[in-house]
Amino acid sequence: MPQKTVRQHVVGQTAHAGFEIGARRSFAMSAQQAWGLITSPDGLKLWLGDAPELLLEPDLPYQTRDGAEGTIGVVHPGGHLRLSWQPRGWKRASTIQVRVIPSGEKTVIAFHQEQLPGGREREEMYQHWQAALDGLERLAGGRK
Numbered sequence: 001m002p003q004k005t006v007r008q009h010v011v012g013q014t015a016h017a018g019f020e021i022g023a024r025r026s027f028a029m030s031a032q033q034a035w036g037l038i039t040s041p042d043g044l045k046l047w048l049g050d051a052p053e054l055l056l057e058p059d060l061p062y063q064t065r066d067g068a069e070g071t072i073g074v075v076h077p078g079g080h081l082r083l084s085w086q087p088r089g090w091k092r093a094s095t096i097q098v099r100v101i102p103s104g105e106k107t108v109i110a111f112h113q114e115q116l117p118g119g120r121e122r123e124e125m126y127q128h129w130q131a132a133l134d135g136l137e138r139l140a141g142g143r144k
Helices: 031-039 041-047 119-143
Strands: 018-027 061-063 069-076 080-085 094-103 106-116
Touching: 018 031, 018 119, 031 041, 031 094, 031 106, 031 119, 041 119, 106 119
Parallel strands: none
Antiparallel strands: 018 106, 061 069, 069 080, 080 094, 094 106
C-alpha cells in the first residue's frame, strides 16, 4: 500500500508564495497623510532604501544605492503599492505590497512581502519591517 507523505508546516511558508511576512501598525493620521508619509523621500528610505531617482509609476524599474532593484507594479495613490524587490545576493525578486487602510480616526500602514528565499530571510525582513514602522512613527511625530 502506498504511503502518504505528510508535509511539515513551516512558519511563514505557503504552498504558492513561498516564505512571506507581514507587519502593520496604526497611525493617528488620515489615510492621505499616511500615503504622504510612506511615499515621501524620507519615508521611502525607511522601508525601501535610498532610491534617489524613484518615480512611483507602474512598470518603471528602480535601483537603490545599496544595490536592491525591482520594478514598480501597481500604484493606487492613497491606498496601495506593489513592487518587486531583489537585493544583491538573492537569486530572484520578492514582491512587496504596501497598503494604507483607513480605520476610524486612525490609519493602518501595512507591509506584506512574499516569495522570500527562506526562513532566515523571512526573519531578517520581519526585523526590517518593524524597524521601518518604528522609523515611520518617529518621522510622523516630527511632522506634527
